[in-house]
Amino acid sequence: MISKVVFIGYQPLTEKTKEDFYFQNLKDKNIEIEYWDLSEIYFKGILNNQLKDNFIFKINSFSVLESFIKRQNRLDTLFLSNITFEYRVLTLYRILSKYKCKTSFFARGALPFHVATSRIGNVFLKFQKALDINLLLVFLKNKYAYFLKKSGIVKPHDLIFRAGINGIETIGVGSDIENKTSKIIDINSFDYDKYVKTKDSERLLINKYCVFLDEYFPFHPDFEMLKIKTIQPKEYYENLNRFFDLLEKKFNVEVVIAAHPKADKYREKDFFNKRKSFFNKTAELTRNSEFVIAHCSTSISFAVLNMKPILTLTSDSIKDIMPNYYNLIAHFSKILNSHMVNIDEIESAEIVLDKPNCIRYSEYTYRYLTSVKSQNLVSSEIFTETILSL
Known part of the structure; x- marks a missing residue:
């Protein structure tokens, strides 16, 4: 049974985040919550603190992050990340995998990004990456991140809350792996609920x-x-x-x-x-x-x-x-x-x-917004009931 949810973000906590991730609903069900703010690791000196509370923890290094994880009862704790997986955040996800943390992700807010569908278009994109050294490096690094997830060195999320079929794409690199292996719960987008x-x-x-x-x-x-x-x-x-x-x-x-x-x-x-x-x-x-x-x-x-x-x-x-x-x-x-x-x-x-x-x-x-299963339901209730059932 889950008795605690740890939210992990790389931006300071805001009132909107608290609303979007149903903090009060969890509190009402006597689920302990914490917010781990990693903005000083990823965006040092750029982002300002929004809120202060005793459940908000500012984490400024990966060694501190590891010490926080070690203190948790990981059998009863769900780590809920809102950080899209890519090479730049690989260390975070390797640490969560190292300690076998039970993780979840809100796969909401997907956009209809353009991708080349023709063979010629795909060849052109690959050629463009080869000519641009920065694009090429990003491409290769993300291929490496994908390999680590595919091989199990980076553990796929255990639980996905998905808004719309394409919501899964917001997980980031290797979302196709979660689509096959993770437990997927259909919810609605922020905008649909609004x-x-x-x-x-x-x-x-x-x-x-x-x-x-x-x-x-x-x-x-x-x-x-x-x-x-x-x-x-x-x-x-x-x-x-x-x-x-x-x-x-x-x-x-x-x-x-x-x-x-x-x-x-x-x-x-x-x-x-x-x-x-x-x-x-x-x-x-x-x-x-x-x-x-x-x-x-x-x-x-x-x-x-x-x-x-x-x-x-x-x-x-x-x-x-x-x-x-x-x-x-x-x-x-x-x-x-x-x-x-x-x-x-x-x-x-x-x-x-x-x-x-x-x-x-x-x-x-x-x-991108909802599903046949969730369109007549309230996302916050789907979320809290799922947490209580784990």
């Missing part, structure tokens, strides 16, 4: 409006953390607002902003020419909108679940500076059959609002 909870919410705005699912592109802290070059804010917001002006005139709607949760600068400065911005209201805003504007945010889920038309946005600077994101945006547009527009070039007459493609939206729902 969609269900807000079905009866009141309308936030009286007038007709469309909603922009903001991703905080120029300032997102994860880009700094992962050393990803991003676009210039002045050009981005100027072109975005020009596009919003065109939309408001063409469709006779108000554009409102579903602000990214980490968009702290929006609280200090107006980036959207006095347009209304809302924090933590994406589900409610999407439900009553006329249509949705987005790049490739996971919150597109709300547009899919509410059967809303989607305008997919890109720009020259995104294509030039962030090509991987450009490819993701283009792939999102393709699989959802939405109209993709370049905000640097678009004119009013060129804006087309396609009707939702019911088949594509349904496929997206069951690939």
